[in-house]
Amino acid sequence: MRNDDMKPLSKKVFLKITPPGIGDIIGDKERLLKSLEKEFGKVEISQRILKAIYPLCREANWEITLTLVAHEGQWEIVRLEPGDTTKSHYGLAVDLGSTTVTMELVDLNSGEILAEESIFNHQIDFGDDILSRIFYTKSKPLHLKEVQESTLQSFRELMLMLSERTGVASETCGIMVVSGNTTMIHFLLGIDPWPIFEAPFTPVFNHTGFFDAQEISLPIEGLIYCVPSVANYFGGDILSGLLVSDLHKKEELGLFIDIGTNGEMVLGNKNFLLAGAGAAGPALEGGISKNGMKATDGAVDSVVIEDNILKLTTIGGSRPRGICGSGIVDILAQMLLNGWIDFSGHFNTGVTDRVIKKDGEYAVAYAWEDESATGEVLLFTQTDISQFMDTKAAANTMVAYLLDSLGVEATEVKRLYTAGAFGTYINLESAITIGLYPDLPRERFVSLGNGSLRGSYALLINGELLKEIMALQREVRYLEFGAATDFLTQMFAARFLPHTNFDLYPTVKAELIKRGRLRL
Incomplete structure (x- = not known):
C-alpha cells in the first residue's frame, strides 16, 4: 500500500514524454531533463545514466520510470526503466558492524521492511578485533584491497539472501544507507584507517556524502549514503542510534x-x-x-x-x-x-x-x-x-x-x-x-x-x-x-x-x- 506521507531518500516518477520528430531535434538527454524541470528543477545526470538513455527511451516509446535521489540541494537520476514501475520502489538499510553485518530490504512506497538478514563480517578472516585488521592493512595497499573486498562480499551475500527471500532483485534498489563505525566505513571505501589510531587520532574523512554504488563494485543501480562520524571512536553507527533515541x-x-x-x-x-x-x-x-x-x-x-x-x-x-x-x-x-x-x-x-x-x-x-x-x-x-x-x-x-x-x-x-x-x-x-x-x-x-x-x-x-x-x-x-x-x-x-x-x-x-x- 502506498504511503503518501513517505519522504524517502529516493523517488520514482513515471513519465510520458513527447518523442522527437521533424522540427523537434532536441537531444534525448535534454528532452528527458526538460520533462523534469517543472517539478524537480535542475537535475543531475551521470555518465552511466547518459549511456542508458539510448536505446531504452526509444524502445519504450518514451514511456519510462525514473528513480531520483535528492542530495546536496538537488536531484540526481540514478535509474531508468521502461514502462510504469513506480509500484516497485525499494531501498536497502545496512548496519556495518565489525562482527556482524545486517541488511534490510525496504519498500519505499509503504516503509515496510520486507526482509532482514545478518551474517558475520568477512573481515573477521583478517582478525577478530579491529586493531588486528588495522595493522594488517597499514601501508599495504594489496592487504587493504583484500579487506575492502571481504566487506563488499558480505554486502553481496546479504543482497542475494534478501533477493532469494523476497523475489526482489536488490540491485534494482536506487538507494542504500550504511551505518557503521569510523573504521568500518574507511574499509568499505578502501581507505587506510591508520590515521584513526595514530596521534592526533583523526580519520581521513568524517562524511562520504552520496556516491555511486558501482564506484565500489556493488551491483546496485543507485547511490550509497554513509552516516557520518563525529570522531575516531564515535562513528555513524552511534550517530544513528542517537538520532532514533530522540x-x-x-x-x-x-x-x-x-x-x-x-x-x-x-x-x-x-x-x-x-x-x-x-x-x-x-x-x-x-x-x-x-x-x-x-x-x-x-x-x-x-x-x-x-x-x-x-x-x-x-x-x-x-x-x-x-x-x-x-x-x-x-x-x-x-x-x-x-x-x-x-x-x-x-x-x-x-x-x-x-x-x-x-x-x-x-x-x-x-x-x-x-x-x-x-x-x-x-x-x-x-x-x-x-x-x-x-x-x-x-x-x-x-x-x-x-x-x-x-x-x-x-x-x-x-x-x-x-x-x-x-x-x-x-x-x-x-x-x-x-x-x-x-x-x-x-x-x-x-x-x-x-x-x-x-x-x-x-x-x-x-x-x-x-x-x-x-x-x-x-x-x-x-x-x-x-x-x-x-x-x-x-x-x-x-x-x-x-x-x-x-x-x-x-x-x-x-x-x-x-x-x-x-x-x-
Whole structure:
C-alpha cells in the first residue's frame, strides 16, 4: 500500500514524454531533463545514466520510470526503466558492524521492511578485533584491497539472501544507507584507517556524502549514503542510534550507551550533547575466554544460581559450546550474589564443587565434560574475570567521567538508552549488579535494539532527516578520555563489583545485605 506521507531518500516518477520528430531535434538527454524541470528543477545526470538513455527511451516509446535521489540541494537520476514501475520502489538499510553485518530490504512506497538478514563480517578472516585488521592493512595497499573486498562480499551475500527471500532483485534498489563505525566505513571505501589510531587520532574523512554504488563494485543501480562520524571512536553507527533515541529533542537529561567493540556514550538533552568513547575490547563478545564465543548456536546466553546450583540456557537450546557476552555478565552477577566470587572478582574456594583449580588457576566449570557439546569441561577462569573487569571498569568510568564533566549525579539521568546487540540481549539486573550500568530505577531504561540499523532505516524512509543527522554531527561535543588526568584512578575504583563505593549501587547493596554478603 502506498504511503503518501513517505519522504524517502529516493523517488520514482513515471513519465510520458513527447518523442522527437521533424522540427523537434532536441537531444534525448535534454528532452528527458526538460520533462523534469517543472517539478524537480535542475537535475543531475551521470555518465552511466547518459549511456542508458539510448536505446531504452526509444524502445519504450518514451514511456519510462525514473528513480531520483535528492542530495546536496538537488536531484540526481540514478535509474531508468521502461514502462510504469513506480509500484516497485525499494531501498536497502545496512548496519556495518565489525562482527556482524545486517541488511534490510525496504519498500519505499509503504516503509515496510520486507526482509532482514545478518551474517558475520568477512573481515573477521583478517582478525577478530579491529586493531588486528588495522595493522594488517597499514601501508599495504594489496592487504587493504583484500579487506575492502571481504566487506563488499558480505554486502553481496546479504543482497542475494534478501533477493532469494523476497523475489526482489536488490540491485534494482536506487538507494542504500550504511551505518557503521569510523573504521568500518574507511574499509568499505578502501581507505587506510591508520590515521584513526595514530596521534592526533583523526580519520581521513568524517562524511562520504552520496556516491555511486558501482564506484565500489556493488551491483546496485543507485547511490550509497554513509552516516557520518563525529570522531575516531564515535562513528555513524552511534550517530544513528542517537538520532532514533530522540535524546537531543528532550528537556530531560538522558544518557545513551552502546557497548560493543568500543564503548560509546552521549550525555545531554536538546540544549547540549556531551560524548565520549573508547576501546572496550572483545570481552563483551565472549572474546576474552578460551571457551568464549560470539552469540551463535550453542553459546551460553543466560545463567542463574539457585540453592547453589548453576543453571544455564544456550542460544538454540543445544548443549553449550562456550559462553557469549550476555552469559558472562550473568555468570559474574550470579557468582557475586551467591558468594562464589568476592567483590574484587576473585574466586572463593570451598563454596561449590564447580570452582576448581586447573593448570594452576582457579576457574568456574559452568559445564562439565558430560554437559558440554564438545565433551570437554567449559571454564571461565580467573584470568577471564580479570580481563572482563578491565572492560567493565572502562565502561563504568566513561559514564562517570561524562557525569563529572557536567557536575551531575547519575540519579539525575531521567532516561538511559541502551543500544547495540549487547545492550539488547543483556540482562539488565545482571548489568547493574556488576556495575556495568548505573543503578537507576529500571523504568528509566530504554532498549533501542540495533540503533545503527534503526537509524539507517529512518534516513532511508525520511530524507528530511539528513539535515538533522548533519546538525547532530556538528552539535556533539566529543571528549578525549585519554586526556583525563584522573581516568586511571577512577578506573581502579570501578574495578570492583559493583564498585568500591557501594552507595552508588543502592539496590545491589540492599540485595547483598539481604543475602548476607555485605554487612551494614
